[in-house]
Amino acid sequence: MTTFAGMTPDPRQLSILDFTYPLPAERIAPEPLPDRAASRLLVSRSGVISDKHFRDLPGELPADSLLIFNDTRVVRARLLARRPTGGQVELFCLEPVAPHRSLELALQQTGHCTWRCLVGNGRRWKEGPVTLEFTTTEGQTATLHAERQTQEAGTALIDFRWEPATLPFAEVLRAAGHLPLPPYIARPDTATDAVRYQTVYAAVEGAVAAPTAGLHFTPEILAELREKGFSTGHITLHIGAGTFQPVKADHMAEHPMHAEPILVTAALLRQLLAHRPRPVLAVGTTSMRTLETLFWLGVGLLQNPAGNEPHELLVTQWQPYEQAEAAAHISPEAALTALLRYLEAQGTDTLEASTRLLIAPGYRFRLISGLITNFHQPESTLLLLVAALLGPDWRAVYDHALAHDYRFLSYGDSSLLLP
Known part of the structure; x- marks a missing residue:
């Protein structure tokens, strides 16, 4: 079997x-608990498992840990429109296409825009627009028109006018819109979901799925963390529908990994630098992927200096494995410093990039020491990430959770994984 320097086996062969x-279906949590902090917490510390509650x-x-949270906010990306004959068509907005590909600019667009969407119940939607009448948050009557432009690879380009x-x-x-609950929660979204499918610290609109590890945190727990001297920081990764891609x-x-946009401030980069080499814990798999992406973005800048010219800031699916030997001498401090220098040269305080990073067994972590996360689906890239962190111990963790009646997936219980 192929190996990379310092890594075995080749994750591409997994x-x-x-x-x-x-x-079992009955172990998937269909509803959130009324009290976020009442969720159970499985703690795996150096392979030793204990049962706690999230509080x-x-x-x-x-x-002296630094906890990094993903402050993305879930948008109500599911639109239920009507054909002229009365039949319903579901449009699930995935990503903006025109006039802006930037998510921030696309959400600010007025009058019209084009998005790539998944289309549900669209077989009888032959031509012409579908419509949706709604009331704005200020009580104003409004109408949305949607027309299909092209169909490709299971998605469609939808032109919206309103x-x-x-x-x-x-x-x-x-x-x-409606909240895009995960496909394994087979029920309409409710008023409860509008609150509980967002983290209490959600700030930047753009995700179509919640960073579910953060759903357990309450303002009281965050205050207690500060009182106990723990540091916190925020990154933004807008989670796409690809997170559910089997x-x-x-x-x-x-298996092609989906790309997701990330936003990281220079202040967070400086915070990470100042905290080294003390523990950094990722709150959720998206925070973990973002933090590890930062290292590889810095490696890219060090290997191909951009000077004052804009640089494509992207980490590809297999980059860490292919560049492991070349990057062996690059420290996390050097990578973070390279990113700060790049931002200074660009005259900006925010790093905008995208990542396709696949973390799987064989990956060597550079920035994180542990992970707070929910229990993930079998045969998923999220479970691969957990296995990369814990090694073979991931099976003991999941066997224990199943044997001790933990609740699984987005609205389920939590774990603290410290390898």
Whole structure:
């Protein structure tokens, strides 16, 4: 089997069938608990497992830890429109296409825009627009028209137009849309979901799925973390629908990872630098992927200096494995410093990039020391990430959770994983 320098085996040769476990349907949490902090917390510390509750988290963390949260906010990306004959068509907004590809600008767009969407119940939607009448958050009557332009690879380009045309598209989604609950929660979204499918620290609109590890935190727990001397920081990764994309390939080499945009401030980069080498814990898999992406973005800048010219800031799916030997001498401090220098040269305080990073067994972590996360689906890239962190111990963690009645997936219980 192929190996990389310091890594074995080659993660591209992994079979997803080796990362499965039996998950009965009744173990999938269909509803959130009324009290976020009442969720259970499985603690795995150097392979030793203990059972706690999430409100116990501050007493279980390594001393002097820095916790990194993903502050993305879920947008109401599901639109239920009607054909002229009355039939319903579901449009799930995935990413903006025109006039802006930037998510921030696309949500500010007024009057019209084009998005790539998943289309549900669209077989009888032959031509012409579908419409959706709604009331704005200020009580104004409004109408959205959607027309299909092209169909490709299971998605469609949808041209949206609305009146009043002065409304930004963000307001259209807020007023007319529905929360995109995960496909394994087979029920309509409710008023409870509008609150509980957002973290209490959500700030930057753009995700179509919640960073579910953060759903357990309460203002009281965050205050207790500060009182106990723990540091916190925020990154933004806008989670796309690809997070639910099943792995259908025999081997991971044939599975394309979805790209997701990330936003990281210079202040956070400086915070990470100042905190080294003390523990950094990722709150959720998206925070972990963002933090590890930062290292590889810095490596890219050091290997191909951009000077004052804009540089494509992207980490590809297999970059860490292919560049492991070349990057062996590059420290996390050097990578973070390279990013700060790049931002200074560009005259900006915010790093905007995208990542396709696949973290799988064989990956060597550079920036994180542990992970707070929920329990993930069998045969998923998220379970691969957990296996990369814990090694073979991931099976003991999931066997214990199943044997001790933990609740699984987005609205389920939590774990603190400290390898």
